[in-house]
Amino acid sequence: MKHILMFGAGGKSSIFIVEYLSELVKEKNWKLTLCDRNLDALSAKIGNPSYIDYKTTDIIDNNKRSDLISSADFVISMLPAFLHNLVAKDCLNHSKNMVTASYVSEEMKALDEQVKEKGLLFMNEIGVDPGLDHMSAKRVIDEIHELGGKFSRFETFTGGLIDPKSDNNPLNYKFTWNPRFVVIAGSSGSVKFLQEGQYKYIPYHRLFRRTELIEIENYGMFEGYANRDSLKYIKSYNLEGIKTMYRGTFRRPGFSRFWDVFVQLGATDDHYTLENSDQLTFRSFINSFLVYHPNDSVELKLMHYLKLDYDSDIMSKLKWLGVFEETKVPLKNATPAQILQYILEQKLKLEEGDNDMIVMWHKFIYELNGKQYDRESSLVCIGEGSTHTAMAKTVGLPLAIYTKHFLEGRIKKTGVHIPITADVYEPVLKELEDHGIVFKEKVVEH
């Protein structure tokens, strides 16, 4: 009898985890406790079988959180990343194993020794990106290394985009996951990667002008920009000595250059609040980043500031979005990023009948037995409506499947980890195939 406790169960990325684990605990006679601040929508979907408990808990309440964790055998945190640490410390105190889909934070990393001492395993980065990217890439890397091959290049891109069938706007983009993270994407620090043996660094305000174009068969062209620190995975992927290491994010071509308008203005800043933000309009919000002039229009000032032509693609996209309109912003004490998000949400929401799409693409160049090979792996996953999105599926299933295999005793290691070893990625990737998550591989000899 195992008792699984899940925080953040009501979140957008949790539905596949909840459904998968409901089946699992039913079959095994285990128990599943689902926690979130609001569980009404979830319980309406899942119902009230005896093997599921709902707990409407504020995660910040130390006593309640600690009590819940002490009563569980295994803890899933699908909370916002900055809250994992609260859960992790309780898991350590009560000697419980846990899993998250988020990047390993410095605080999480610092727990490694203590986690090991208690014989526990805290698995992280086991969603889609990070997660599925690690597992699918590392499987190829380990395979080629075992054959005696040596990598000179690894590039990987993931994008949370829109099903081409639902793609009906000039940005070729809709919010398929938390819009907040889309607005602040890339702003958390300088981007680092390795290209032909040279370390390269891109500051945030240049990121969206340093893109590359990639074609994926049957799905057309994508545009990628660099994602965070690619260097830290060189060691964990066993790629020491590699010449090019690049992790990136996919958008459709043209998106990044358009997005750069907001970056240049400072409209994606999430670190300060605007004065009188609830008295702004979309137009005066844009104007607050432009030079003062008693008569010149916001349009002209913007075009001049960012060197845009009136008949440019970018200007027509801005007009379509409505950024020059005198529509009221109803947000008090809002940051630029929050207001921008509000403006974008008016036009970029998933509509009834829309599906999302996850695209992942890896490129490996390696030498094996004196020959050089190019290998591409790609995955395209299309969502099914606004709840069972491809995002929720590719974030949730890896974590849910991992949970099963861990609780069935198949994964033995201890410490703070990410899914880059065969004991983890083999069973997870194998079972993901049953759910239609299958990589297409293409190898070309040079």
Added chain:
Amino acid sequence: MKHILMFGAGGKSSIFIVEYLSELVKEKNWKLTLCDRNLDALSAKIGNPSYIDYKTTDIIDNNKRSDLISSADFVISMLPAFLHNLVAKDCLNHSKNMVTASYVSEEMKALDEQVKEKGLLFMNEIGVDPGLDHMSAKRVIDEIHELGGKFSRFETFTGGLIDPKSDNNPLNYKFTWNPRFVVIAGSSGSVKFLQEGQYKYIPYHRLFRRTELIEIENYGMFEGYANRDSLKYIKSYNLEGIKTMYRGTFRRPGFSRFWDVFVQLGATDDHYTLENSDQLTFRSFINSFLVYHPNDSVELKLMHYLKLDYDSDIMSKLKWLGVFEETKVPLKNATPAQILQYILEQKLKLEEGDNDMIVMWHKFIYELNGKQYDRESSLVCIGEGSTHTAMAKTVGLPLAIYTKHFLEGRIKKTGVHIPITADVYEPVLKELEDHGIVFKEKVVEH
């Protein structure tokens, strides 16, 4: 008998404080204790009179710091700003008054209630900028308010620059204070100001392209860029309802546009360290921010990236600085900002015989008795050599003079304050005139 304790006494901006207070304690039969990590240079200058104690103390040592503070009557912190809080907490514990020349941090502000309860006064922002700017501007503002006037505009700029007689390089700039703060200037968050009733925000990566030109009689043209949050002083200056409020920093014309090259590259970033920084050269440092190409030169890539002409002023300044040379960077685990500082220090150090210059300029527009007035106040202070700089003088003397008047019982308030009331600015500004720190005023009726 009073005992003054000064932390950071060995720093560049401390010499005038130490000299002023040495005289004071000698005359009054008081005592002065000077603390820093290294005091050799200072004690060589000041000597060892009976009324001065030297303490080579690590400020981080909680017990030693607390002991020192408990034995003093008044504490001066000329430490780096992030360390004031350690001193402030001990001052609160031991009920000691203190003073700093730094911006009031959130932590400092939060102590206000407790400081008041204990009947103490923690004075901050009483250097040059912030400090002398507050006092000289607020004196004018209070004067006009008393006459029944109303302000529509206040602009203020300060620059730590080079004496025109020592100005012999194409940047018209040398490091006259801590180079680190010059390199990261403006990067601490978005800039905010008010212009003609509109709130304006400039992100860091645009700051150095949003300048204005100002002429100061006999000293030529200066260029100003916006400095931090101007809005927060509207209330403390009693300027509610003003239409334009702008605080800025002076450079010589052309500097900001040149500096923007480093900002655009990301070379001023101080938040991450470069891989293998001690294997970089000036040239490969610049190249690490540019796109990879197997053959193209760093010069061409830079010119293309930032849209610079080969025969432009900016390119010739970059060449003069030596950024394209294969000179080794001898710094381990260095941030971009640290490496850039090293490169700049090769060419921008104060040389034997050089003097620095502080320039401060205020512009007020106000209505009084139905008429509109333009008023400008300006201050130019030229340093005397590499120790008795204008920077050290204008930072140190306001703080030192304040200390005297406070200890003589003339300043009675309690809490966390900045020098914007007549009880503080009147005696300080009056005595500064004896030291040649005099504002030139010019009033024109419209």
